[in-house]
Amino acid sequence: MTRSALITVLDDEPEIRSLLKDALEEAGFRCMAFARATEFEAALNRVAPDVCLVDLGLPDRDGLAVVHRLALESGAAIIIISGRAQVQDRVTGLELGADDYIIKPFDPAEVVARVRARLRKGRGGAERQAQIARFNGWTAHFDRYVMIDASGAEVAFSHAEGEVLRLFLEAPKRLISRAQMQESLGGAAGESFDRAMDVRISRLRTKLGEDPKNPALIKTIYGAGYIFLGEVDWT
Template sequence: MTKPLVTILDDEPEIRNMLSEALEEAGYRTASFARATEFEASLKTSSPEVCLVDLGLPDKDGLALVHRLALESGASIIIISGRAQVQDKITGLELGADDYIIKPFDPSEVVARVRARMRSVKPVGRTSDTAIFSGWTANFETYLLIDDEGAEVPFSHAEGEVLRLFLNNPKRLISRVQMQESLGGAAGESFDRAMDVRISRLRTKLREDPKNPQLIKTIYGAGYIFLGDVVWS
């Protein structure tokens, strides 16, 4: 069985080496890059499960790269940055990152966060990657929503995690605490804000009326409930 691939994008060689060593000892394959252009070129021939991305890159804007990865890649994205401002963290999560780690850090923490992201990619016992509901087909291999006329709407890995959680638990209330436990990440305002953004984007992609959504309902003070009938195939 091929070991999961984790890519590391950071312009500091000490950090790249430290992370590579820790992750490889934990059973992962790694590929390290100092520049965004090299990293992006590698994505044409490889499909990492997790991307560790520093925001302070020498050749491209880190946040713009994170946003593009979230839209175009099936990988889970973890930002590693020296930017400790709460707003930087919120912005990173809103743009599609799955987690945010502040430098300096302990390598074991990064390994734990990577493991958490790997566990959330596919629930235990779920072998299918396609779900059908309310005139839509969600394909979690290609990260596409397909309507009943064949039109395709892409979704990000971060949005897919939330959608899969709903599709695995139709017509059941999912609290914020349950979302945090299932999806990982630190509880708090930034997590809640990131979930609100992802759910809003999912509603838009599912062509929901924002004032009266029919599939993803907000139960104020309690959480969310997905009202569609779901068939995994």
Template sequence: MTQAHVAILDDEPQIRHMLSEALTEAGFRTTTYARATEFEAALASGAPDVCLVDLGLPDKDGLALVHRLALESGAAIIIISGRAQVQDRITGLELGADDYIIKPFDPTEVVARVRARLRRDRDDNQGTGNTAHFEGWTAQFDRYVLTGPDGEERAISHAEGEVLRLFLERPRRLISRAQMQEELGGAAGESFDRAMDVRISRLRTKLNEDPKNPRLIKTIYGAGYIFLGEVRWS
């Protein structure tokens, strides 16, 4: 079985070593980077399965990097940061991160979060195909790309893709916030709810939905969401 590849971006040598050692012992392949520029250069030869990204980088804004990764890489993104404010966590999740771990942390927690993220992705891929067709649209989850009825492609982030896949696997069924939290992971609360609102809003925009009267992703106030399109998987 191919080892999952975890990239670690943190300017603190002790943290890079601690994470790399713990993940290697757990059976992962790791590469470490101290600066965003060398990390971005390495991405040109292929994206890792998971990116662990510190926000306090010496050469680039960490949140801007997270946003770019979410849009372009298709990798799962876990922020590791000393910024513990709720708004920092909300912002990180809104920009496309899949999880947020606050320093100081136990490395075994990071290993567990990485395993959970990869297990969720693997279960998704085994449950159905990687391509969904609905109402003239095509969603390719191996590339994280939406293709519209006009043939135009638009990228979706890994986090947006998780939400869209959840809807497409359960068309015409009510999905509550509690179900979303259980399926997608992360701690329930304000930061999770806000992140879901933002991801759904972005999906509606990319699907050319009317924000006041969306046709496909409907909000059932006080209950959750429902996807109303017909879906075929391949």
């Protein structure tokens, strides 16, 4: 039998935790719920969630710091669930590595639908996709979220960065517009999506050792989109 996806909920409100856990389990997911960041982070040493639902208003830790650490260290998709409705809060969350942002109050059915959408775009498609790509002295392992350079040094990348990297590596030497990125990666089009893409691409360039003023691999075509100029071999 295929293992159901594991979803974690980090929220200090008991009613929210119960509501989300019941909805997710009724939808067929496994679910673990936590009230404090310390408990949640300790659990990550034992389990590997597929999707993390994170509230920003936590009693023992800055929720954005938790999101940023998850983006850097975990292969899970990250969905923020917060009462903070300001555009800047959403932009900051996405820039720090979140894949989606849901504002409280919410309909549990919408959360379940968003979780399913992230799984389809992430691990669900990976079952039929190659997991290792070689390009310009680098080897990207999408199953482990690491890139290895010619010397053997490993550089980790986040789930969100991996989505963008895969998009480039699957279409080398072809223009990829912002509209195509939005269609492929999901999320609402607009300033927050554009900012999030800018940050992810900037981080990828840094990890690839690119010159920010004259990148050799990920080229910006102003007003049009991006082109990845490397030679790519998938296995």
